[in-house]
Amino acid sequence: MAPRKLAAGNWKMNGDLASLSEIDQLCKAHPDPGCDMLICPPALLIHPMAASAQAHALTVGGQDCHAKESGAHTGDISAVQLRDAGAEYVILGHSERRADHGETNADVAAKAAAAHQAGLIAIICVGETEAQRDAGETLSVIGEQIAGSLPERSDSANTVIAYEPVWAIGTGRTPTNEQIAEVHGFIRGQLDGRTGDAVNLRLLYGGSVKPANAAEIFAIPNVDGALVGGASLKAADFGGIVAALEAAG
Numbered sequence: 001m002a003p004r005k006l007a008a009g010n011w012k013m014n015g016d017l018a019s020l021s022e023i024d025q026l027c028k029a030h031p032d033p034g035c036d037m038l039i040c041p042p043a044l045l046i047h048p049m050a051a052s053a054q055a056h057a058l059t060v061g062g063q064d065c066h067a068k069e070s071g072a073h074t075g076d077i078s079a080v081q082l083r084d085a086g087a088e089y090v091i092l093g094h095s096e097r098r099a100d101h102g103e104t105n106a107d108v109a110a111k112a113a114a115a116h117q118a119g120l121i122a123i124i125c126v127g128e129t130e131a132q133r134d135a136g137e138t139l140s141v142i143g144e145q146i147a148g149s150l151p152e153r154s155d156s157a158n159t160v161i162a163y164e165p166v167w168a169i170g171t172g173r174t175p176t177n178e179q180i181a182e183v184h185g186f187i188r189g190q191l192d193g194r195t196g197d198a199v200n201l202r203l204l205y206g207g208s209v210k211p212a213n214a215a216e217i218f219a220i221p222n223v224d225g226a227l228v229g230g231a232s233l234k235a236a237d238f239g240g241i242v243a244a245l246e247a248a249g
């Protein structure tokens, strides 16, 4: 059976305790969603959000984790600690972490292995910069990121991949449907042979997804959901994306 599609929200460094009211509204509007619904808030909000999500069909995730389980790593959070706080997923290798914190594919693979060990589902992000796309390097960059960022024993139960072209994040620009289809088809092919169940591993598209363009994006082959930034902050916007994913079936 094909896995349920996934609407994932990444709040990035936005939101506070008062923002939890958005979660209440989202859960009330979608008490029994026809897809998996996930919000990854800043770390400080994971525990209270997970507590209010407990009675609802919402899961909560982290935005990063350390590769080690514990120790002298000031300011970092381990996968085990995320799990303890109520997280079920963790986003890893987001382009903002790769750029701001110099995370390499090997770093991402080590973090993903720790996430799997802790029982978290890793959402591993890949994507090309505009310069790489213009240079015709999109597929080779993504091939390298997939090869280097997925630890051994990655499968559809513990891993999700998000394709996020760096130039589409927060810009209002999106690739053409053909460009998304090409990259998602390519990623599916790369997974074949690496995981026993490549066909079931969920591939998300991320980058300026809004209620207005969600239905069109979800109709593209091999798009199993979205990783949403700005439009995940408000219940009404994210709810519109959830509704489009439900309608896509």
Ligand SMILES: O=C[C@H](O)COP(=O)(O)O
Pocket (backbone or CB within 6 Å): 010, 094, 164, 168, 169, 170, 171, 172, 206, 207, 208, 209, 227, 228, 229, 230, 231
């Ligand atoms: O993780 C989410 C992505 O970076 C997309 O962000 P955006 O929807 O604001 O473009």
